[in-house]
Amino acid sequence: MTDLAALSSFLVAAVGLAVPLALAALGETVSERSGVINIGLEGSVIWGALGGALGALTVGPHAGLATGALAGGLAALVFAGFAVRLGTDQIITGTAVTIGSLGFTGAVFQSRFGATGLALELQTVPAWEVPVLSRIPLLGPAFFDQAITAYLAYAMVPLLGWFLFRTRWGLALRAAGESPEAAHAAGVPVVRTRMLATVFGGLMAGLAGAHLSLVHTGTFAENMSAGKGFIAIAVVVLGRWRPWGVFAAALFFGGAEALQFTLQALDADLPYPLFLALPYVLSLAALAGWFGRSRAPEGLALPWPRWRRISTNPKK
């Protein structure tokens, strides 16, 4: 294998692995910007993978992407119902949704396809080569010979940037995440905004899950999300809550994973699992502010309204 060919295949793998991360992380960016950290994202991913598989079996692979997204959105709706509507602790609720989802999806899968674990074979969503662009050396095949999910992820980046930082609704959403009190005083329906943002995050994570089953593997397996939802949350941190940064961070995480596979294939004498750890080290560094000051939204993970305070002291 020539070096160039190795590089090319590495890039293709890196982008392919980055797409589900980017989808889930872009959705989570919106959710976190509104003040909700959805630790249940992993649950949305696995529901997306299963929902995608079932949809693909009954209708077809493209419809599967839609049903996957819906399944992920529903999981996020459950999470948001508790954590946003009822104000339960976001971390605990999210953890419960994740663990519950892994169990439920496994149960649904087994009841439908039996416990024997017969490999399910799904018709996959084909890649679509973008004319002209895909012929750019190296980057063309990596970025522009992918399934529709990749193009959705690319499109989301400028779209979300525009929405969050240019429109009235983006401003309101960010206000709900920074200072729900001030947002409320300005007439922003904080609870509804956070619900919608969280469900959007779930739809995107569901799409990421459907990508896993319908693009990446063509099958469903229990726990096949394999931590992608959690990785997406780290991607948001490394990307510093900005769509472009998040997309770049997703590529970086995807690259690290691909590098690990490539090194394995090359039989290199390196402890390759270390490359899986590298992105997390950088995420921690980003959290600690080593890459400049851009902190999480100030209202992140804080329930609103704080009922008790409101009822006892109208000033707070």
Next chain:
Amino acid sequence: MTVAARLDSITRRFGPVTALDKVDFELAPGEIHGLLGENGAGKTTLANILGGLLAPDAGRVEIGGQRVELRSARDARVLGVAMVHQHFSLVPRFTGFENVALFNGEAWTRRGMIAPGYRSQVEAHASELKLDAELDAPVAALGVGERQRVEILKALMSETRVLLLDEPTAVLAPQEVDGLFAVLREVAAAGTAIVLVAHKLDEVLAVADRVTVLRRGRHVLTEEAAGLSAGELAEAMVGRAVAAPSVSGVGSMGGGEGERGRPGGQTADGGGAQPSGEPDSTPVAILADVTIGAGEAPALSDVSMTVHRGEIFGIAGVDGNGQRALAAVLAGTLKPDTGAATLPDEVGWIPQDRGEEGLVKEFTITENVALALHEKPAYRRGPWLDWARIGETSAALVDELDVLARSPDTSAGTLSGGNQQKVVTGREFLRAGELLVAESPTRGLDVKATRAVRERIVQLARTGNRPPGVVLISADLDEVLELADRIAVMVRGRLIPVERDDHNAAAIGALMLSAGDGTP
């Protein structure tokens, strides 16, 4: 007379407490209406009802002659009622302009983009009102006075019939107060009715056309400000004759119930700014070239100071100039990045944000007292806490500072802000064996409690063989002038000593607004 807004026989309860009891209130267009009362008198509750943040349990709200039911601040806003809160409702990381736009629907096109020309509209309105508001910096980077101007501009960008301001002067330098009042006069001249919730009587008298006084949830009086004196107002607020603390010295009030059993209080000199006799020269706390933070704007920059036994060291300055860092260093909770802090063991600290830093809201008053005193041998029996003793102390504290609570076993979170503050203040006095760090100890307190707290600070520093040193950090310049033996001003992290000849509002006010690198 046309009426901008009317509250008719409003009653509002919080649990067992009746915050407002059949209160009537009326606002005329273009008037500045001062709303006065002690803590818990119901001022803020009344403002919140008119602002749509609270619903009354009984009574009618009329705005512009129409009976209305306000369900949210948004409802009130639509009817032309805007509110400027004590804790500003601005998003700190947004710029001034973004905050204005967030609040005002007119800023946006139907497709959700900023309307062309809105920016210049905002600027034009600001200059019309002589309101110098910074629009491009994130609000978090602005001083309190600047934030307030953004907040007012934000409120006034839509047509406003009634503007409610909750204690707007509490955080301002004297010059800024004048600026605010000038703006309020412009706003009122344009026909907006202004409600000014306040606790400084002389300020209200200086700017208000009419004054309403509430006492313990009841309406006491509404009169033209021109015919009222500060003494009459103070009497109406408290219900008996007192001297307002900002008008007279500490020792001069006439026999209120607050001082029973504490003869030491009378030994305090009435002159205020003079040290009593020979100052003790024993230092209790020494800061040498203390710096916190780095870069262009460190929180503290080469601060040196020595606090002696028995002195009150006053630190004036507009909020947000490093006072909080200084207090934390003195209290021993923040280590200097460079420089040295030599501190005593027994330090009492009345933090600025008493609700958050001073109290565990889920604990009872007694438990909160215990939390601060548990290391003192006097409150322990072997490894156990002496709950009986702590309970007595807590009961005495509730009694002395006139805390409005059913009992010392009431949980701290159910107290009003002012009463929480009294608890923290009283408790920290007990803890301050050698040093008391008091951050705005009377902010938000009513006349009577303010007097009691100031009196006790003087008493603490002046009595006994080994009195503690007191560092009084306050944005209330009158308070610093009244109590402190020595004064320094904090400006942008620097501590500038003030010569004794300059112990007056004009000289110190000028230093407060200076760049902090020039004159002494």
